Amino acid sequence: MTPSRHSDALRAAQMYYLQDLTMDAIARELRTSRSTVSRLLSAARDTGLVQIQIRNPLDTGPELESMIRREYNVDVHVVPVLESLNEAETLDRVAIQAARTIGPLVDSNAIIGVAWGSTISAVSRHLTRKITHDTVVVQLNGAGNMHTTGITYASDIMRRFGSAYGARVEQFPVPAFFDHAATKTAMWNERSVQRILDLQARMSIAIFGVGSVHADxxxxxxxxxxxDESDLKMLAHSDVVGDVATVFFRRDGSSDGIVLNERSTGPALAQLRQVRRRICVISGASKINGLRGALSAGLATDLIVDEATARRLVGFGGVAWPNG
Structure with missing residues (x-):
């Protein structure tokens, strides 16, 4: 918004939400139309000037959040979602909450690492604009494979983050997995690649979802x-339950001996744990094992998760942990 429109939206929001004026009364005071006031109020909500909270005495979210926080030492936001919704609808609800949660955490002079994937793609479509200065969005892992360069898919996600925060975008034009570990070693010595690796090493925020082998x-x-089939068999043999930025781990959070990680272009889990703020967004109870592995590995400082998955995570309300 322009400074003038920003000021009008703020003034309209204060009169509507704090002074209980009607839209007609606000329109008269601002000398504008009722429809313009409606648009100003919508803009105030969309840009985060207004944040609406509903306090439901029957809401189990706070109790779930407290249980997860105690067990896994993460700041957690449980998104209330009816279990009758399908996974795509649940993902959209979680993505909206995640976008609203991430915005206030982003500041100027930040380096924001973003991992591509279905979940973060959904989040990127709901980001609200926030003006920052000298902020960089850096891609955490390559996106190419034997069928596509992956550039369009990954760049769309990075572009949305860059546009939302007025940030410079740095893509990572390498494959998701090299065919040979030696090729990765050679590429990591190239100065053009080292420039991206240096940004990743200095990031202050990492934003990622959890990939899961058995997600619905x-x-x-x-x-x-x-x-390919041989890769999937290798992961199954290593008891892999999920990945973050194409780096794989087991249910207990361990990753040693997983051969495919030697060819992955995502940051090592030990490096990821050094990032001050690590925001994990997850949707869908079928990802429960991947989520438990990521939390056991200490990969997240902040978790945004749907209610059904949160319940399964801590066995709340008589819901048992699934096997596998």
């Missing part, structure tokens, strides 16, 4: 042609 709503890395 397939993670992009498993559904987009990145892994």
């Amino acid at each position: 709503y397939p993670s992009h890395v498993y559904a987009g042609g990145y892994l």
Whole structure:
């Protein structure tokens, strides 16, 4: 918004929400139309000037958040979603909440690492604009595979983050997985690649979803042609339950001995744990094992999760953890 429109939206919001004036009364005071006031109020909500909270005495979210916080030492936002919704609808609800949560955490002079994937793609479509200065959005892992460069898919996500925060975007034009670990080693010595790796090493915020082998709503890395049958068998043999930025781990959070990680272009889990703010967004109870692995590995400082998955995570309300 322009400074003038921003000021008008703020003034309209204060009169409507704090002074209980009607839209007609606000329109008269601002010497404008009722429809313009309605648009100003919508703009105030969309840009975060107004944040609406509903306090439901029957809401179990706070109790769930407290249980997860105690067990996994993360700041958590549980998104109330009816279990009758399908995974795509649930994902959209979680993405909206995640976008609203991420915005206030982004500031000027930040380096924001973003991992591509179905969940973060959904989040990127709901980001609200926030003006920052000298902020950089850097892609965390390559996106190419044997069928596509992946540039369009990943760049759309990065572009939305860059546009939302007025940030410079740095893409990572390498494949998601190299065919040979030696090729990765050689590429990592190239100065053009080292420039991106240096940005990743200095990021202050990392934003990612959790890929899961058995999710009902397939993670992009498993559904987009990145892994062949031999790769999938190798992951199953290593008891892999999920990945963050195409780096794989087991249910207990361990990742040692997983051969495919030697060819992955995502940041090592030990490096990711060094980032001050690590925001994990997850939707869908079928990703529960991947989520438990990511939390056991200490990959997240902040978690945004739908209510059904949160319940399964801590066995709340008599819901048992699934096997596998």
